Amino acid sequence: MDRILIGHGSGGKLTSDLIKGVFLEHLKSPILRQLTDAARIKVTKKDLAFSTDSYVVKPIFFPGGDIGSLSIFGTVNDLLMMGARPLVVSWGLIIEEGFSINLLEKITKSVAYAAKQSNVEVVTADTKVVEKGDADGVYINTSGIGQILDGVRLSAKSIRPQDKIIINGSLGDHGIAILGQRKELNFEFRIKSDSAPLNNLILGLLKNSKRFSSNAIRFMRDPTRGGLATTLNEIAQLTGLGIVIDEQNVPIKKSVKAACDILGLDPFYIANEGKVVLIVDKDKSEKILEIMKSLAGGRESRIIGEVSSQHKGKVILKTIVGGSRILDMLVSDPIPRIC
C-alpha cells in the first residue's frame, strides 16, 4: 500500500486501514479514536467561535511549512482573531487517486505536530478520494471550535478615528515563499513562509488585558489571501472610516521586496500566514505594543498607521517618498492557491 486507491475513499476496509495505519498513528486524540459520526466535546463556557477553511496550497510542501501544518495554523489563527482559545479542529481530506501514502503520512505527522504546537486536538475527520485528474494531490478542510475568552468582544463596530494599527512583523513572506517554489526562481535569499500559530501572541496579549482595558483592542484580523491591503480595505468598509498607513513603518524583508520588484508584485497584496493586524485604542497603543514585543511571535510588532475620520471607506498609503496613494482592494489573484 503505497498509493491512494479509489477504494481508500470507499468507507470500507481500505478506508479503515488508512485511518488506522496512517491517521491514528499520528493523531492521538482519544475522541477521534472513537471513530463516531461526530466528536462529542465539552466546553466550559457558553460563547464559541467556529471557523472553516479549505487549503489548496500549491506546492503542498514549501520552505517553512506544508499543507498539513498550514491547515492547522490557518484555522487556529482565524479562531484567535475572534478572541477565542482554539480547542478542537476537524480534518477533512479530498485526495487524488494515486497520491503517495508516504506523503500523506508526512502531512499527517505535520498536522499532529502543528496541532500540538497550537494546543488543539483533531477530534473528527473525513476522507474522500476522487479519480486521478479530478484534484491536484490533496486538498484539506479544517474547521475549528474555540472558546471566546471572558469579557472579550472584538468588533469592527468599536473602531474609532485615531485608533492605531499594529502589525506583528513583515509582509509577504508566505506568498513569496510559495511563488519561489512554484516558478523555481533562484532568489539570492531563500525566503521562508511565516506560517505559524498565533496562540502565544494573542492569548498572551488578551491575558494581559487588565494592564490596558478590556475594550482597548477593538478588532483583529489575519492578513492572509489578498494581503494587508485587502484586510485594511475590509476594515475600512466595515467601519466606513478611513485608514492611513505610513509605508516607512511597514516592515518588509529586503529579500521579499527584491522578489516583488523582479516579479512586479506589491507586497501589500501578498498573503501572510503568521501575521495579525490589530486596531487598538491610541491611548493604550504603546502599552499593547510593549506587551506584544515581549511575546513569541510579537517581537517585531510595530504601529504602522491609524484610523481616520477622513478618506471614508478608503485605505491611504503615505509613501516613503512623501506622496500618498490609495491602496485599493485586490480584484483578482496575483498568486492563486497560496493557501
Next chain:
Amino acid sequence: MDRILIGHGSGGKLTSDLIKGVFLEHLKSPILRQLTDAARIKVTKKDLAFSTDSYVVKPIFFPGGDIGSLSIFGTVNDLLMMGARPLVVSWGLIIEEGFSINLLEKITKSVAYAAKQSNVEVVTADTKVVEKGDADGVYINTSGIGQILDGVRLSAKSIRPQDKIIINGSLGDHGIAILGQRKELNFEFRIKSDSAPLNNLILGLLKNSKRFSSNAIRFMRDPTRGGLATTLNEIAQLTGLGIVIDEQNVPIKKSVKAACDILGLDPFYIANEGKVVLIVDKDKSEKILEIMKSLAGGRESRIIGEVSSQHKGKVILKTIVGGSRILDMLVSDPIPRIC
C-alpha cells in the same frame, strides 16, 4: 460574471462580489453576514457534537437532490447520530475555475433550503478556486456543531446480546440513483435518492424517550458509504459481538433490487443518505418501533435483526432461501464519489 475565475478565490474584490452577490443572497444568517474570521455562537448546554464531511458526489445534480442539499443533510445526520440537535454548520467550497456561477447559485439555494429544513444555520464559510482541471466542478466541506440532548449517551459499549436492530426504510436508493445518472442507464423506474435530514425522526424519537427508558437506544449510525453491511461490520468490530440479520425483513425496493441485479451490485453495500440503523434494547424495541413509525422519515421502520453473543465480530445474513452467509466489510468501492 457567469463563470468562476481564479480571482473568485483570491480573497479580494471578486471573492467579495461572489460572497455578496451569490452566497449572502440565499444564506441569510446574521452571523455569516458579519464576515468575520470565525462565527461567534452561543450554546446553552455543555456537551457538543462536532462533525465534518467533504462532498464530492458525481454528478452534482441527481434525482432527489444535489451536492448542496446533500452537504447539509449528510452533516446534520452525522450530528443526529450522536443524539445531538444540529445547530450550526460551516460551508467550505473548492471550485474549479470556469464553473458556472448560475449552477453555483442553484447549489447555494439548495443549501439554504436544506438548512431551513434541517433547522441549522450556515454561520461561517470559505471559498477556494483551483485551476481548470484541478477539481471536478465543485467540492464542498460541511462541518457542523450540535448540542447533545440532556441525558443522551449513545455508545457502542452499551450494546448487549439480543438487542434489536432497526432500520427506517429501504436500502440502496441513493447509490443507485447516482449510478443511474452516471452511467445513463435506462431503468424502468426512475430511482430517487433518499437524501433527507433525519431531524424529525431522531429528535422526535429522543423526545419521546421517557416512554421507554433513557438507555434503551444503545447506538445509532447512518449507513452511508459502504452501505448497511459496512455499518453493521463497524458495530460488530466496536462491540466484539455478532450481528444476525434476517434478509426477508430488510426492505429493498424492487426497482433498486432490479438495478443491482443488472449491475452485479449487492444492495447491502450501496450508500444511503436518509437512513439510520438503531441498536435498541429488545424489551423496548416494539415501543421504539411504534414511535418511529409515527414520525416523518420513520413510517417504514422495521426490525431487521439482532445482536448475538455468537459469531463474534461478524455479521451474518440469514438469507430468504434459508441459508446464511457472512456479510463482510466492504473492501473497495462499488460506486466511487457517491457522496
